[in-house]
Amino acid sequence: MFDKDRWQEIFNAIRKNKLRSALTAFGVFWAIFMLIVMTGSGNGLKNGVYEGVKDFATNSGFMWADNTTVAYEGFKRGRHWQINNDDIETIIDQVPEVEVISPRLNGWNLRSGENIVRGKRSGAFNVMGDYPSYREIDPCTMPYGRYINEEDIKLKRKVCIIGEKVHEVMFDEGEDPVGEYIRVNGVYFMVVGVFRSNNPKINIGSNKKETVYLPFTAMQQTFNYGNQVHYFGLIAAKGKKVETVINKIKPILQKNHKLSPEDDEAIGQFDLENQIKTMSYIFLGIDILIWVVGIGTLIAGAVGISNIMLIIVKERTKEIGIQRAIGARPAVIVSQLLTESVFLTTIAGFIGLAFGTFVLYMADAAVDASRVNAPVDEEIFFLNPEIGLPLALSALTMLIIVGLVAGLIPALKAIKIKPIDALRHE
Numbered sequence: 501m502f503d504k505d506r507w508q509e510i511f512n513a514i515r516k517n518k519l520r521s522a523l524t525a526f527g528v529f530w531a532i533f534m535l536i537v538m539t540g541s542g543n544g545l546k547n548g549v550y551e552g553v554k555d556f557a558t559n560s561g562f563m564w565a566d567n568t569t570v571a572y573e574g575f576k577r578g579r580h581w582q583i584n585n586d587d588i589e590t591i592i593d594q595v596p597e598v599e600v601i602s603p604r605l606n607g608w609n610l611r612s613g614e615n616i617v618r619g620k621r622s623g624a625f626n627v628m629g630d631y632p633s634y635r636e637i638d639p640c641t642m643p644y645g646r647y648i649n650e651e652d653i654k655l656k657r658k659v660c661i662i663g664e665k666v667h668e669v670m671f672d673e674g675e676d677p678v679g680e681y682i683r684v685n686g687v688y689f690m691v692v693g694v695f696r697s698n699n700p701k702i703n704i705g706s707n708k709k710e711t712v713y714l715p716f717t718a719m720q721q722t723f724n725y726g727n728q729v730h731y732f733g734l735i736a737a738k739g740k741k742v743e744t745v746i747n748k749i750k751p752i753l754q755k756n757h758k759l760s761p762e763d764d765e766a767i768g769q770f771d772l773e774n775q776i777k778t779m780s781y782i783f784l785g786i787d788i789l790i791w792v793v794g795i796g797t798l799i800a801g802a803v804g805i806s807n808i809m810l811i812i813v814k815e816r817t818k819e820i821g822i823q824r825a826i827g828a829r830p831a832v833i834v835s836q837l838l839t840e841s842v843f844l845t846t847i848a849g850f851i852g853l854a855f856g857t858f859v860l861y862m863a864d865a866a867v868d869a870s871r872v873n874a875p876v877d878e879e880i881f882f883l884n885p886e887i888g889l890p891l892a893l894s895a896l897t898m899l900i901i902v903g904l905v906a907g908l909i910p911a912l913k914a915i916k917i918k919p920i921d922a923l924r925h926e
Contacts, residue, residue: 521844523804524801524804524844525844525845525847525848526848527797527800527801527804527848528798528801528802528804528844528845528848528849528852528899528902529801529848529849529851529852529855530797530801530852531794531797531798531800531801531849531852532794532798532848532849532852532853532856532895532899533852533853533855533856533859534793534794534797534856535790535791535793535794535795535797535798535856535895536852536853536856536857536860536887536891536895537856537859537860538790538793538794539787539790539791539794539887539891540856540857540860540863540885540886540887541860541863541885542783542786542787542790543884543885543886543887543888544860544863544864544867544883544884544885544886545783545786546783547883547884547885547886548883549779549783550779551701551883553699553701553702553772553776554698554699555639555698555699556637556638556639556698556699556702556772557600557636557637557638557735557772558772558773558776559735559736559740559742559772559773560637560733560734560735560736560742560772560773561733561734561736561742561745561746561769561770561771561772561773562704562731562732562733562734562769562770562772563583563731563732563734563746563749563753563767563768563769563770564583564730564731564732564767564768564769565580565581565582565583565731565757565766565767565768566765566766566767566768567579567580567765567766568581568759568760568763568765568766569763569764569765569766570760570762570763570766571760572758572759572760572763573758575758581757581759581766582728582729583603583728583729583730583731583732583753584726584727584728584729585603585727585729586727586756587729587752587753587756588601588603588729588732590752590756591749591752594752595745595748595749595752596737597736597737597740597744597745597748598734598735598736598737598745598749599734599735599736599737599738600633600636600637600733600734600735601633601732601733601734601735602630602631602633602634602636602637602732602733602734603631603716603729603731603732604628604629604630604631604634604705604716604729604730604731604732604733605628605629605630605716605719605720605725605728605729605730606626606628606629606705606706606730606731607626607627607628607629607685607719607723610627610684610685610723611624611625611626611627615627615684615685616666616670616682616683616684616712617682617683618670618671618680618681618682618683621669621670623666623669623670625663625665625666625710625711625712626705626706626707626710626711626712627684627685627711627712627714627719628705628706628711628712628713628714628719629713629714629715629716629718629719629720629725630648630713630714630715630716631648631653631715631716632647632648632649632650632652632653634733635647636735637733637734637735638697638698638699638702638704638733639698639699640695640696640697640698640708641695641696641698642661642693642694642695642696643664643694643695643696644667644676644677644678644693644694645661645677645678645691645692645693645694646661646692646693647661647693647695648661648692648713648714648715652692652715652718653715653716653717654717656715656717656718656721657715657718658687658688658689658690658714658718658722659689659690659691659692659714659715659718660682660684660689660690660691660692660712660713660714661691661692661693661694661695661712661713662677662682662691662693662694662695662711662712662713663694663695663707663708663709663710663711663712663713664694664695664696664709665707665709665710666709666710666711666712667694670682677691677694678691678692678693679691682712684712684714685723687722687723689712689714689718695708695713697709704733705731731768734749736773741773742771742772742773742774743771743773743774746769746771750767753767754766754767795898798898798902799902801845801848801902802845802902802903802905838903838904838908841903841904842900842903842904843903844903845899845900845902845903846896846899846900846903849895849896849898849899849902850896850899853892853895853896856887857887857892860885860886860887863885864884864885864886867883867884867885
């Protein structure tokens, strides 16, 4: 392996055929470079997508009422129906697969003009009614104060938490709003906290930064929603699928509200777990495609190296014959040719690996620079393109294997040459 004469022969062969060696090495370089760049780009796309749901409960779902599309038990199609408090209680009692359920109210009818007022300041913002349990579905941090709690729900307290944009408009910069009052559609509510979403890219029902959240029960009573529930979020119990939970809840709502079991449109649903599973399959397909293209390109490079090694064997036929005549073992000749093949492959591949990593580094730096002045809730589609150590080691291992395979066929051909025939070769 460390025979000085052998390495001199390898370098002499490369120097004598610089263009041929460079073109052959370029095939391997390009294969590894493309594999690294495509894989890193795929990871960057995956990171960008998953960044938007990083803290959101992935085993969660949402359900809501839609107009019926099938006539049933004397009711015409197109009937509007409404989920209510009793439905939530029934679900809690009859569906143990539900770990968390959080009914919500969306005050669409409360957003008319500048509906939020504090002193001389006013603004038009969303109004939502929530339970404390919703924080388990969509986690948040509290720069000021606290979140809605169970006492707020039980006592129907006129308190609220506000998004960062509401805080920015209604209060001075850096001002602690806790204990201050704002008017929500003419009704005073005391601010008990300002929240910052951990998942600003996901907005269910409204833009969270521009929303005032009231205790669910207080909003029902204050704004005459009765026992309405506009929609609810849920988390499936550990080991249970969201799809299974939703399919158990559907018959309950159908029975309570006389909905046709065949009406698939009457109950709206969103299964985040299933959406993430679908995304994972898409990214798996992308990864497979990347590896197929990369390995295919690498095989093409290996064929090029194998061909060049066949030419080298032909050019050195007389030399190989002399070696065989003076007693050189076949293993020595095979080892020499394999060393030359692996060396050429590894050098070309390592340069491709280094250059591909550098391109990913520059792309990552460019993405970071573009995000410096970008809004916090700006959509991110590409983040942290990376390959990781396992992929780098796999690439290097492939290079060695490709080099061995590329040199093996020419090496085996070389040892089949009879010494007497090799000596006669011109």
